[in-house]
Amino acid sequence: MGTTIQHSRVQQLLEAYFGQFEPELINKLAEHCIIRDFEADQQLMRPGQYFKSTMLIVEGAVKIYREDQDGNEFFMYQLGAGDACALSMICATRNEQSQISAKALEPSKALLVPIALMDELMTGYKTWYYFVLETYRSRFEELLEVVDNIAFKSMDERIEFYLKNQRKLSHSDELALTHQQIATDMNSSREVVSRLLKKMEQRGMVRLGRNTITVLF
Amino acid sequence: MGTTIQHSRVQQLLEAYFGQFEPELINKLAEHCIIRDFEADQQLMRPGQYFKSTMLIVEGAVKIYREDQDGNEFFMYQLGAGDACALSMICATRNEQSQISAKALEPSKALLVPIALMDELMTGYKTWYYFVLETYRSRFEELLEVVDNIAFKSMDERIEFYLKNQRKLSHSDELALTHQQIATDMNSSREVVSRLLKKMEQRGMVRLGRNTITVLF
DNA sequence: CCTGCTGTGTAACATTTGTCACAAACTTGC
């Protein structure tokens, strides 16, 4: 594939999803970014990995989660087109190991920005530095919300929050989820989730079907 | 107090605790920072507050915690001299409301950097932008550790982690803590903490006294 | 030394969450 083709494709994507960037920044990025595709279920990051670039998501959905030694998972938040992976920025700038996992939930595309560019971008382009700070800020806030949930709330409230969140992410009241998936994301067990969902159905908050949960609140 | 006096005092503090800053940055900051003192137990930040400046701690210890509607607390991490409050940076840059609480654990001093300076500092001084990113990174990591603890670990493991952390912060194996304080920080109840501490004492991990816990591991 | 306050110990019980076991419902491929 010719470099010019790739170059203009990147430019298009940047303009579409990162319209807040000043034109010179877009040009700069288009010169140096490459596009990377991920299949559904493919891992974008795994604990212990080093980064040589920062990722800007331009298509698909990426789940960011925590994994412990025993392989237990815990869902933290989700990224879509227009989002950047804050962790990859942090780790990239510091050349540190990542301690989190990321997985594509559907076929996804990301732009890879070489970390060698970071200094120049941060000091040279105000919209970039705003973008980076804003990325941190919003991930931090999301993480704080996660802490709130597990620190202060009971399982049923957490499920409620989870469903609301999923509804927002999928733009639909019909969620294609199994009880097991929810249990995995919340580091709980399937039976507990089933039990509580059943109670919520009795209270008229959801309608349950095989592979679907309809949110009614 | 003469401005020159204040100015040179700020400069001293910056050199002492933020020695990584380049000299021109220190001068710049010294010109515009003011010193603010906090008494023990005084609140530095409360939910819903707006920031007009970023805080650099130069003396004392500041506890950063989360509070819910019912007044329950949950300890997140602690700052000391040389640390910056990441949250005040985030909220300051975005002119957003803070959603966390900060309290001085002992008489403390902070330098207040006006947010109006942020743009200039970020783009003009590489050590500043490194510092800001590193501040985010380390707070983020700490927050991840917090998430791990409450998501994956049981109460006794969490107490163990808490005590290790306190030991590190106080540079001593003798911790001046009541069971109630620990319970508050972990959003649990005093009885549970007493019970588990007693078990740990039986296993030889700690020695318990009134107002003191001696860590033996 | 008595009084009151704060901190700790502990038993009994309630509630929440996790685990095990198994059945039933639904889905898919042949």
Next chain:
DNA sequence: GCAAGTTTGTGACAAATGTTACACAGCAGG
């Protein structure tokens, strides 16, 4: 339409945590 796999429902029980209630120990001030 049958077999095999996946998903859900549910009861019984275990374990962890939270709650209530109360005794008592240590400390401070008069």
